[in-house]
Every structure is written in C-alpha cells, then in structure tokens.
Amino acid sequence: MYKKSRIKCILGAILASAIVLTGCGARQTIEVSTVGEEWMEEVGLNEEKSVDELYEAALKEDVLIIYTVSTRVTKTKEAFEAAYPGLCVEVRDLRSPDLIDAVIANFESGKGECDIVICNDCSGDFKDKLIDTAMVVPYLPQDIKEKMKPGHVGQYISFLDEADMIYYNSDSFDKVPIKNIWELTDEKYKGRIYMPSPLRSFSTYAFVGSSTLHDDDFISSYEEYFGKNYDLDKTHTPSENFWLTVSPNMVFTNSSDEVMEALNDGSADFGIMVSSKMRYREVGYSFEPIYELNPFTGCRTTNAVMVATGAKNPNCARLFIRFLLGEADGKGEGYKPFCTQGTWSARVDVPDGNDVPQNAIDLIEADQDYLIKNKEKIREFWAECLKSH
CATH class of the missing domain: 3.40.190.10 (Periplasmic binding protein-like II)
Structure with missing residues (x-):
C-alpha cells in the first residue's frame, strides 16, 4: 500500500510530466503529475496485460471499492460480477462535494479504501482538488484509447458526455x-x-x-x-x-x-x-x-473515471474500467447502462444515447x-x- 508519509513527501514536489500513448487513432496524451506517475509505475498500472492476466491478478485482490456520483454504475457492477466470477465490487454513491471530501480523506489516511472514482468533472473542483494534487490518476487501455473521441483523454478520462x-x-x-x-x-x-x-x-x-x-x-x-x-x-x-x-x-x-x-x-x-x-x-x-x-x-458537462492513488486493487480497477468503457470493441455490457437518452458517447465507435447530437444544441x-x-x-x-x- 502507498504509505501516507511517502505520499505527502512526494506531493510537496509535484512537477508536470506526461505519459504519451499512441495508437492508430488520433493522438491523445494522458497527462500525469510526478507523484501520480511514480505510484502508477510502482503498481504497474500501465503494464501491458491481457484480460485473462488482469482477471487472474484481480482474483488475488480484495473487494473493489468505487466512489461514484452515478447510480447507473450499479448495473455495470452487477454485469461485471457476472462476467468475472469471484470478483466483488462495492459501490458508494455520493454527491459530488461529498465524494471529493471522501477521496481526500482516503488519500490523506493512506488506507487505500477507494479504488475507482467516477465524478462529474466540469465545475473545476474535481480538477483542482483531486487531479492537480494527484489524488486520482488516469488509466485507459491502449486498445480503447484509440477509439476515444478527441478531447476525452488527458489529465482525466472523460467517458461520457x-x-x-x-x-x-x-x-x-x-x-x-x-x-x-x-x-x-x-x-x-x-x-x-x-x-x-x-x-x-x-x-x-x-x-x-x-x-x-x-x-x-x-x-x-x-x-x-x-x-x-x-x-x-x-x-x-x-x-x-x-x-x-x-x-x-x-x-x-x-x-x-x-x-x-x-x-x-x-x-x-x-x-x-x-x-x-x-x-x-x-x-x-x-x-x-x-x-x-x-x-x-x-x-456541456462530462463524467470522468479515474483510479485513486494508493488503490489496493489496481488490477481489478483496470479490469473494471475496461469493462465500464465497453471493452476493446465497444460492445461490452459495462457501457450500456450509460448510453441512454440525454447522454453522448465518448467513443467514436459507440452511438450516442441521445438522438440529437450535442453540436445541434445551444x-x-x-x-x-x-x-x-x-x-x-x-x-x-x-x-x-x-x-x-
């Protein structure tokens, strides 16, 4: 587990850096501060692993804990647990301000009791308090990253508009x-x-x-x-x-x-x-x-999915984010609960849930x-x- 004292020591010296991932699609950069990058390297967050390898590693981890502002993730949780027997997910539904406070408290305690964070990221508070401080970090599988629409990959992963x-x-x-x-x-x-x-x-x-x-x-x-x-x-x-x-x-x-x-x-x-x-x-x-x-x-607003720095279950978190975003082909069950009226897909290969495109709305x-x-x-x-x- 990522220790509290170490987090605070590194956090005091955050410097801008970037991890650049390229694919056959439009080039987009995942941006991570130094403190986040070090933790990601420590747990191998961006190491290439197959779905089977992630599943095998996740089975050795504990219950995946998600802090979310969206109740729809409960349906994704149920489908995920059915697809991957032996894995358990706990969803904690919170209002945005309360979610941010909970993530900060978890980070400062060093307990690692949050693995994934799903939050509306449009007001600036999410960016200011969690992303810029590296309390959460972006993760996106390469085979999904190349399918994302422009502007949805950077300091955070916007998975739904x-x-x-x-x-x-x-x-x-x-x-x-x-x-x-x-x-x-x-x-x-x-x-x-x-x-x-x-x-x-x-x-x-x-x-x-x-x-x-x-x-x-x-x-x-x-x-x-x-x-x-x-x-x-x-x-x-x-x-x-x-x-x-x-x-x-x-x-x-x-x-x-x-x-x-x-x-x-x-x-x-x-x-x-x-x-x-x-x-x-x-x-x-x-x-x-x-x-x-x-x-x-x-x-226009967007929703971000991020990994909590210090998460105890990084492999299960990676597997869940892949599932949430519909797997490599976009046809997986995890994204379907979010593709409803009033939403717009973050992927080029998944149709919008809404029949009127955002660029046709004032x-x-x-x-x-x-x-x-x-x-x-x-x-x-x-x-x-x-x-x-």
Missing part, C-alpha cells in the same frame, strides 16, 4: 414555450422554475459560472426579446443581472432528482437539470428538453480554469443571490 440544460413540463405545454432565455424572468413564472443550487450541484455551478463569460450574448438576447437597448444595473455584469432577475422566479433544490420530480408532478413549468435524467421519460415522466434557445439552453462550454480562478467571486455572488430563498 452530458449537459446541464433547461426542460419544460410537457403536460403543461404541447411544444417548447420559450425562444429566449429572458422569457424566464416573466413574473408569470414565479415559483415555477426549479434549479439545483449552484452551491450544491457541480453541473449547475458549471452552467451558471461559465455563463458569466457570455455577457455579450446576454445583452443581444435581452435586446432581441425586450426590443430596446440593454439598460440594466451597471454595477452588475449582464450575466449577473440575468440571474438576479430570474432568481426570484426560481425554487432552488439540492439535486436534479428534485427538479425532475417537480417537472413531473406539475410543480414546475421549467427545470434546469442534468440531461441524463431524460432516461426517465421512458417510464412516463412528463418533461421535454429545450434544444434551441437564444442565446443558449445549457452547458450549449456553452464549461471553462474549468476560469471556474477555478474565479471560484470565490462566483460563490460569493450566488451566496448573496440565494439569501432570499
């Missing part, structure tokens, strides 16, 4: 009821718009935080909707003015699950939530996505470096904005 976006109650409206985001500020929607608190939800934080980079878009859409020059309070930016104006109409929740339920039971006309909730429409939930909106309807990108740099300012603004709720 989603979006945080606006939905409407399809029982209340038979078609998309708005064309401009400023329409949500209309007083008739007071108490009828549900959104997770940006201080509780990573994906919501990424959306509202990244929206502050689009002040010109807020101005142009304001003028298009109201038919006059932008004339709101100059002490706040246009993006801040939008959120200050719309927030009195909002009900803030702890999670996207609560937003989804409010849309379904008629409490909400509109909801902002993660797109993966769209799979619940298959069992009768009454909401529809807004794909086109001036200036945008949401923010989405902005989450700028993690910006979100990290401006974290205090963004959080202070929202803490003040939420005081009246």
Whole structure:
C-alpha cells in the first residue's frame, strides 16, 4: 500500500510530466503529475496485460471499492460480477462535494479504501482538488484509447458526455414555450422554475459560472426579446443581472432528482437539470428538453473515471474500467447502462444515447480554469443571490 508519509513527501514536489500513448487513432496524451506517475509505475498500472492476466491478478485482490456520483454504475457492477466470477465490487454513491471530501480523506489516511472514482468533472473542483494534487490518476487501455473521441483523454478520462440544460413540463405545454432565455424572468413564472443550487450541484455551478463569460450574448438576447437597448444595473455584469432577475422566479433544490420530480408532478413549468435524467421519460415522466434557445439552453458537462492513488486493487480497477468503457470493441455490457437518452458517447465507435447530437444544441462550454480562478467571486455572488430563498 502507498504509505501516507511517502505520499505527502512526494506531493510537496509535484512537477508536470506526461505519459504519451499512441495508437492508430488520433493522438491523445494522458497527462500525469510526478507523484501520480511514480505510484502508477510502482503498481504497474500501465503494464501491458491481457484480460485473462488482469482477471487472474484481480482474483488475488480484495473487494473493489468505487466512489461514484452515478447510480447507473450499479448495473455495470452487477454485469461485471457476472462476467468475472469471484470478483466483488462495492459501490458508494455520493454527491459530488461529498465524494471529493471522501477521496481526500482516503488519500490523506493512506488506507487505500477507494479504488475507482467516477465524478462529474466540469465545475473545476474535481480538477483542482483531486487531479492537480494527484489524488486520482488516469488509466485507459491502449486498445480503447484509440477509439476515444478527441478531447476525452488527458489529465482525466472523460467517458461520457452530458449537459446541464433547461426542460419544460410537457403536460403543461404541447411544444417548447420559450425562444429566449429572458422569457424566464416573466413574473408569470414565479415559483415555477426549479434549479439545483449552484452551491450544491457541480453541473449547475458549471452552467451558471461559465455563463458569466457570455455577457455579450446576454445583452443581444435581452435586446432581441425586450426590443430596446440593454439598460440594466451597471454595477452588475449582464450575466449577473440575468440571474438576479430570474432568481426570484426560481425554487432552488439540492439535486436534479428534485427538479425532475417537480417537472413531473406539475410543480414546475421549467427545470434546469442534468440531461441524463431524460432516461426517465421512458417510464412516463412528463418533461421535454429545450434544444434551441437564444442565446443558449445549457452547458456541456462530462463524467470522468479515474483510479485513486494508493488503490489496493489496481488490477481489478483496470479490469473494471475496461469493462465500464465497453471493452476493446465497444460492445461490452459495462457501457450500456450509460448510453441512454440525454447522454453522448465518448467513443467514436459507440452511438450516442441521445438522438440529437450535442453540436445541434445551444450549449456553452464549461471553462474549468476560469471556474477555478474565479471560484470565490462566483460563490460569493450566488451566496448573496440565494439569501432570499
């Protein structure tokens, strides 16, 4: 096991380095800090092993422990245990902030009680607290790496794309009821718009935080909707003015699950939530996505899968990540629970779960470096904005 004292000693001298893996596909670089690279070499994380060799080595290890923000991994766990008799997986479902705290506590204790981490990686916290500190490291089999879409392999492995976006109650409206985001500020929607608190939800934080980079878009859409020059309070930016104006109409929740339920039971006309909730429409939930909106309807988000530095079961972790990503041909059972409505595949050889591609949706990108740099300012603004709720 990777000892606590050794981790802290190396952690104090992290230097940027990279492990470059090449294949017949587009060249992508897996980036690892020095502390992470040393541990990876110690446990042979990137040594070439066949599936059979990994299975044999995993049988000598303990129960694989996964910290995750996605309940869907439970289905992958069940399929994995059926495919590899004798291997056991424990899934610990945590909210993103709690997951990060748990990984940090595990790392600092040196106990190695976490093997794999699955987390939304768009807000900047995951990168800032876990990746840049080498508390988690990327692992991807070479025969899968060459099948990944550009931009999904680097400091972390993005294995699934989603979006945080606006939905409407399809029982209340038979078609998309708005064309401009400023329409949500209309007083008739007071108490009828549900959104997770940006201080509780990573994906919501990424959306509202990244929206502050689009002040010109807020101005142009304001003028298009109201038919006059932008004339709101100059002490706040246009993006801040939008959120200050719309927030009195909002009900803030702890999670996207609560937003989804409010849309379904008629409490909400509109909801902002993660797109993966769209799979619940298959069992009768009454909401529809807004794909086109001036200036945008949401923010692209991704989910990362990483190995926890100091993991006690590195071979089982490698085998599980291979299984999760659908094996070399992308047809394995492990990826299927994630390829649902509201998700987009990270692989070039696996179709998106959603029928509308992301590039056809009015989405902005989450700028993690910006979100990290401006974290205090963004959080202070929202803490003040939420005081009246």
